[in-house]
Amino acid sequence: MRSPRSAHTTPGTAYPVRWLGVSVIPLLRNSFVLGLAAFMLLAQSALIPARATDANEPESSSVASDLEQEQEASRLELRSVADEAELAAKALAALEGDIAALRADQQELDRKIAETAARRTDLDQRITAGEQSMTGLSERQESVRLSLLSRRSVLAEVLAALQRIGRDPPPALLVSPEDALSSVRSAILLGAVVPEIRAETAALAADLKELATLRQAIASERVSLAAALEQNAAEEQRLANLAAEKAALQQESQRRLDRERQRAEALSVRSSELESVIASLAEEIVSLREAAEAARKAEEERQRQLAERLERARAFAAVAVPDKNRIMPAYQFSKLSGTLSHPVKGETVRHFGADDGTGHTLAGEVLATDQGATVHAPADGWIAYAGPFRSYGQVVIIDTGENHHVVLAGMEQIKVAAGRFVVSGEPVATMGQTRFAGSAALSLASERPTLYIEIRKDGQPVDPRLWWNDDMSSRKASNDT
Structure with missing residues (x-):
């Protein structure tokens, strides 16, 4: 769906909101470190590629050894x-x-x-x-x-x-x-x-x-x-x-x-x-050795980056887990890339930058989910807007700090109000039974409820896949026509 272009003020909204170039409340700029959960997440994400690389190295060595024997x-x-x-x-x-x-x-x-x-x-x-x-x-x-x-x-x-x-x-x-x-x-x-x-x-x-x-x-x-x-x-x-x-x-x-x-x-x-x-064979062996050396250097670079991330995670873990009754974000939103979970379980059917059905590119992504599914806040933040918007159903905008905003649209019932502070994972709304009219321009194979997600930085949309840690962000969106 296309993002609204005009500024508006809705009754019951605690702050003036514009979908593009949102005027946000002043936020606390002091940084908090990632908690123990972020450390465990980084550690888990590091193991899989490392194992894959370790599995590939013996195979390359075996091929080179076979070629040398030949x-x-x-x-x-x-x-x-x-x-x-x-x-x-x-x-x-x-x-x-x-x-x-x-x-x-x-x-x-x-x-x-x-x-x-x-x-x-x-x-x-x-x-x-x-x-x-x-x-x-x-x-x-x-x-x-x-x-x-x-x-x-x-x-x-x-x-x-x-x-x-x-x-x-x-x-x-x-x-x-x-x-x-x-x-x-x-x-x-x-x-x-x-x-x-x-x-x-x-x-x-x-x-x-x-x-x-x-x-x-x-x-x-x-x-x-x-x-x-x-x-x-x-x-x-x-x-x-x-x-x-x-x-x-x-x-x-x-x-x-x-x-x-x-x-x-x-x-x-x-x-x-x-x-x-x-x-x-000599040329092939040289090529394999060069490829193995390049892979080794790439792995060393990946391990170096991973070590830096783990070191940051350890430093973040040294800080006490944020209080669930906190009234400000526990972490800098810019430091949370690759660590957030999707607001709702479902399947990504349109990615950022895809055709939105009206000749424009999509500024966010669309998830097909189940009716009555609960929508959670993906990160800590203040509810900058909560209410209906045109034909897009209920819309929630979360101010996550550092001029970042998360827009959730297409829901049927909202559980939060503007001005409230929500923590990551807190329920904010539920999905309806079918798609709202605002999603009709998207040609999809089913009429399952769809949640539109948009993340903005300084009023400009950015690709949400940079923040997700699950595999839905890497799935290939279906070309339902």
């Missing part, structure tokens, strides 16, 4: 990966050396294979020459054989004559003339034949010797060529086996080299990932 595990894994990478690098170097040696061996084998091929060519040429020589020797052998065959009849005659001479030798010359004539004839015949026989015999012996020599040379050449061919074939086979073995070793070494390279690349990628994880 970071240490990542470091250990990184060291293991680095060791594996070093071993992989050594294996790569060894394999590359082996492959280089195998390539050199392969080149040497290729050279020897080329030499063997050249020897094979030379042997082939020798074999060809040998075959040609053997062909010539064979032809010569055949020629000698044919020559011998052609002279077989002459040889036969010579041999027959020689045999006859051997069986029947010629008689001596002193024998008979017939015998001498035979002897002469035989001598003449032998004298004519023997030189020829000797020549034929020498030629025959030479041919036979040459034939034997040729046969021996042919046999020897065949043996030599066969041995050379066998040796060359064995060398070719040995070199071919070595080449195949070296090629297989080179292929296997190349496969191992490729695997080691892939492993080294994988280790490098994993190492980079681990370094990134460690850096990220």
Whole structure:
């Protein structure tokens, strides 16, 4: 509801009152300290946030500890990966050396294979020459054989004559003339034949010797060529086996080299990932530590402020609890922030500064309560006004001192009169059954009775939530439309 803007004076009012810029009675300005109740209230209010903060600190420490353990595990894994990478690098170097040696061996084998091929060519040429020589020797052998065959009849005659001479030798010359004539004839015949026989015999012996020599040379050449061919074939086979073995070793070494390279690349990628994880964890740990340090400083500041409040509360508690029959406020109203209770039990449906339904902002707050509920004075003070006001029902204004005023409106029955001094918690009015017309502009979901509360300082409205100690001031007001 909107606050009235004009000054007025109501019959039965002990003091002139203006809703804005209220003219208040002179009050005693001396300060009183808070009592034992304020001390207990401050002590209780201090325990809850302290416990909440203490509960959060182990959680932050646990998270930071978990991150540090994870970071240490990542470091250990990184060291293991680095060791594996070093071993992989050594294996790569060894394999590359082996492959280089195998390539050199392969080149040497290729050279020897080329030499063997050249020897094979030379042997082939020798074999060809040998075959040609053997062909010539064979032809010569055949020629000698044919020559011998052609002279077989002459040889036969010579041999027959020689045999006859051997069986029947010629008689001596002193024998008979017939015998001498035979002897002469035989001598003449032998004298004519023997030189020829000797020549034929020498030629025959030479041919036979040459034939034997040729046969021996042919046999020897065949043996030599066969041995050379066998040796060359064995060398070719040995070199071919070595080449195949070296090629297989080179292929296997190349496969191992490729695997080691892939492993080294994988280790490098994993190492980079681990370094990134460690850096990220380090940043997160630093962030958590900074946040924990900020929280610690904030908690220290809160504890410091709390200690100051508790110290004030202890000082206030040292003073005797105010007499319930007192005739002036026991405490300075400005020192009571966060310690007052709401005048009535209920639910805050509109807060200070909200839309009041007429296009203006609310200068106080609205509580939905029960019918017949008792309204109590929230603080010590003098009743500056008590009575009806327009369509807002019964209105009570309490002067709490230090130019502070508490306005209560929307009640049905008032139990106090203007000029009277009331203490905190004293009943001042009761609520009706429904809302008054002055609250109709507020769009609320129910027709429950509503109490309008306004606190003013030097005639200007201030947020009442600064003074309440219960949770109604922190509840979210409903948006009843």
